[in-house]
Each structure stands twice: as structure tokens, then as C-alpha cells.
Amino acid sequence: MGIFDKCQAFTKADDVKKLGLYPYFHVIKANEGPIVKIDGNDMYMAGSNNYLGLTTHPYVIEAAVKATEKYGTGCSGSRYLTGNLDLHVELEAKLAKFLNKEAVLLFSTGYQTSQGVVSTLVQKGEHLICDKEDHASIMASAIMAKGAMADFVRYKHSDMKDLEKILSSMPLESNKLIVTDGVFSVTGEICNLPEINRLAKQYNAVVLEDDAHGVGVIGKGGRGTPDYFNQVDETDMIMGTFSKTFASLGGFVAAPERVINYIKHNSPALIFSASPTPASCAAALASLEILEKQPELVEKLRDNTNYMRDGFRKIGFEIISGDTAIIPVIIGDMEKALLFWRRLFDSNVYVNAFVPPGVPPNMSMMRTSYMATHEKHHLDYMLDVFEQIGKEFGLLDK
Ligand code: PMP
Numbered sequence: 001m002g003i004f005d006k007c008q009a010f011t012k013a014d015d016v017k018k019l020g021l022y023p024y025f026h027v028i029k030a031n032e033g034p035i036v037k038i039d040g041n042d043m044y045m046a047g048s049n050n051y052l053g054l055t056t057h058p059y060v061i062e063a064a065v066k067a068t069e070k071y072g073t074g075c076s077g078s079r080y081l082t083g084n085l086d087l088h089v090e091l092e093a094k095l096a097k098f099l100n101k102e103a104v105l106l107f108s109t110g111y112q113t114s115q116g117v118v119s120t121l122v123q124k125g126e127h128l129i130c131d132k133e134d135h136a137s138i139m140a141s142a143i144m145a146k147g148a149m150a151d152f153v154r155y156k157h158s159d160m161k162d163l164e165k166i167l168s169s170m171p172l173e174s175n176k177l178i179v180t181d182g183v184f185s186v187t188g189e190i191c192n193l194p195e196i197n198r199l200a201k202q203y204n205a206v207v208l209e210d211d212a213h214g215v216g217v218i219g220k221g222g223r224g225t226p227d228y229f230n231q232v233d234e235t236d237m238i239m240g241t242f243s244k245t246f247a248s249l250g251g252f253v254a255a256p257e258r259v260i261n262y263i264k265h266n267s268p269a270l271i272f273s274a275s276p277t278p279a280s281c282a283a284a285l286a287s288l289e290i291l292e293k294q295p296e297l298v299e300k301l302r303d304n305t306n307y308m309r310d311g312f313r314k315i316g317f318e319i320i321s322g323d324t325a326i327i328p329v330i331i332g333d334m335e336k337a338l339l340f341w342r343r344l345f346d347s348n349v350y351v352n353a354f355v356p357p358g359v360p361p362n363m364s365m366m367r368t369s370y371m372a373t374h375e376k377h378h379l380d381y382m383l384d385v386f387e388q389i390g391k392e393f394g395l396l397d398k
Contacts, residue, residue: 021338023345023353032056033373036350043345044382046368047352051216051325052287052297053373054247060286064248067282075275079106079264083275091285092252098288099215099223100232101254105264108276110212110241111137113251116269117208117239118179119144120262126150126175127205129166131184131191133157135210138179157184160195167203176205182225182238183213186354186367188326190218193225197234206236208253216245217325221295242276245291248283250276301325301372304379308370311383316396320365328354328365329386331395337364340393347385 016022030037033053036045054060067087075083092104107113118141122128128145130138132154146152155163163178170176178200180191193209200207211224219227222245226235237259242250253263264270276284291297305325312319318330331337334355341353344366352367359365370379390396 016338019338021342023338023341026350033371034375034378038350041348043348043350044378045350046370046374046382047350048371049213049244049369050247050371051245051301051369052222052247052291053371054245054287054290056373057247057286057290059290060247060283063282063286064279067278071278073279074277077275078271078273079275080271085275085278085281087278087281087285088275091281091288094285094288095252096254098292099226099238099254101238101256103257103260104252104254105260105270106276106281107251107253107270108273109249110210110239110243110251111140112269112273113239113241113253114138114179114210115141115144116267117237117253117263118142118177119148119269120267121208121259122148122150122175122177124149127170127177128152129163129176129178129205130154131157131180133184133186134179134181135185135212138181138210158189158192160192160199163196164199164203167199167205170203172204174204176200176203177208178205179208179210181213182209182211183217183324183326185213185326186359187320187328188213188322188324188369189320190214190225190228190323193229193231193235197231200236201234208237208239209235210239212239212241212244213324213326215240216291216298217301218323222291222298242280242284242287246284246287248276248280248287250280250284297372301370304370304372304374307376307379308368308383311379312386315383315387315390317386317390318395325370327368327370329368330363330365331393332362332364334361334364336393337366340389341366343389343392344385347389349382349385 026038028036033056035042077083096104107116114137122145128150142152153166155166183190214225216222226232237255239253242248320328331340337355354367355364
């Protein structure tokens, strides 16, 4: 036993399961995007990151199938050695052009991208400065940087005064990397990128912005947070994922060519891990092509989220406002949130329940997110169900 003792003692998930309130690991047996099959029921999905609904697009599926037929199911090696396909190189070049950056490097997941980039760039004696609410993958890479004797500091969430206080306390000549989510994944808030970039220039820092929830959602034609703020040139590095808008799996970083060249030859996460599968690359490439040819999909997504934001507000729910595809509906304490989630589930609406420690106490929420392929009747059904359950829970009386 010993190291397994904590596993035996961990009963939290079992306790919630016994109450019938467990909101995780539900098995999906079919997925059409807005509608998924769970436990034999057709459920309305408002918890996916399939923002443009491209995971079921015939062109994307065909591209993945054709790539599998041509190259097989996997690359069986890292980019460094035997896993470097023309598809990887093509995707990097097209993405660099789309994002208006010199070069792009692919990783096998977005999570791995954070680790690969941050821990490779920030070394002994250098400073890593993160927002307190940055994604878990960035926090994991910070622990690696700390292990390499880099200095790691977090500023209060979106607090530019705190960021400046931290930067100004460091020697001007010391090397600093600021990492921020572009769109924060829990709340959907957009970071203050212009101010972060301004402070970075003033205090000799460079910026890495994680646009996992920004690309395909905001900015001109879905070009993400830097474009949304007209800050593409000012933002040194942009990273992202293929697991959301791009209907696939994998991650990327866009940066100056010399930086990409350095990461490429020094990042263990890249060198010692197999490259993205042919199907993953081809699906991401096909999605990028659709995004470029049909920017109206981004508009449709925006219309859908605006419709839901207005709908929730009219009904009387407390929501976190924003401009992205994520709408958190605040429920309150954890128990109420789990019960609320269960009632939604029983009414065939699937959302994500976010409870402490992921969110502060009394801020438990139904984190909802939308797709360009949601039709008005899907959205109306979900609003009706929310309203009915909101009334039952006394959430609309305020
Ligand atoms: N960054 C952010 C902000 C994310 O939300 C996510 C995924 N939820 C990731 C990185 C990791 O991406 P991936 O799913 O490709 O590992």
C-alpha cells in the first residue's frame, strides 16, 4: 500500500455518485454536435468546445479519412525523427499565415504546448509571471520552470496594477515571460491584452498568450484575441489548441521564426513525444480552410451566444457577461449546483457543472458554451428548461 493509501481513502466521487449527482465521465454514444446520445437519450449539448461545429462537417471527416488512408493511423515517432509529415509542415505554414506570425510549431496537445514552450524558454534565474486564473497546463509548466530554478510569480486575476507591481519589483535587465489566457476558460472573460503588452514592453518582458478559446471565436474572421484588440504585432507569442474550433486534437505556438527554431530543437515535449496523427492534422487543416472560406460561421456563433446571453438575462439568471462562446450561469453553493445540474440532465440538457475548488465558494456555476451549428430551436429548448428549473430553485426571484 503506502503510496496507494490516498487512493483508498478518496471517496468524494463515490459519495456524489451514490447521490445520483455525479456530473463527470458520462459516456457519449453518438455525437452530432448540438445533439449527443447519452444513456440512450438525445441530449442538447451546451458544454462542448466544438465552437464552429466542425467535428461532424463532411469535408473535415473526409479529410481525416483520406489522410488515414494515405499515411496510416499514426506517425509512430516524433517530428524530430520519423514522424514529420508534409501535413504537419503544411498546417504550420497555413496557420502562421492565418495568424499573421512568422512561424508556427505543432505539438500533440494544447496541454503539451504550454509545457513545451514555457519550460523550454524560461530557465534558471529568469522570471515567469502568470495570471492566477491561467489554465492548468500553464500552471503545470510553471512547476517545471520552478524545478529548473526559474522564478515563478502569479499576479491577481486580470489585475494590471498587481502585474505592474510585480514587474517593477524585478531588475529591468532580467529576462521575463508573462503568460496569460486570452479567453479565460472558466468564465469566458477576455484578458486585458493591450495593457499586458504595454507593460511587457516597458519592463523588458515578452508575452505568451493562450488563445485556446479565442481562435475561431473572436477577432476578424476568428483570428483570436490579439486580432480582437488589434495587437497581433505587439503579442510576441500566441499558443492554441486544435481541440476546440479546429475539430481535432493537437496544439500550436506561433512566434518569431528564431524562437520557433529554438523551441523545436530544445523542447522535450516535442522531441520525446509522437507527432499529431495524420487524421488530426488533416482535420485541423480542413477546419482552418473552412474558417478562412466561411467567416460567417464565426458570426453565427456570435449570434447564438448573444441570443443565449440575452435569453438568460431576460429570464433573470445571474450570468458572467462577456463576448465569447462561454456563458457561465451562476447557481451559488455547490450542493444546489449539483442538484441543478441533475435536473438539467434529466431534462436532456447537458452542461458542465463547475464547483469548488475549481471556482470560489458560492460561485458554483453551470458553465455553458455554444456552437455555430446550434439552431434556434435548440437554444429555445435549453432556455425553456433553464427557466423552469431556475423557478423551481428560486433563482429568478431576485
Ligand atoms: N489552454 C486552455 C486555455 C484550455 O482551455 C485548454 C483545454 N481545455 C488547453 C490549453 C489544453 O488544450 P488541449 O485540449 O489541446 O490539451
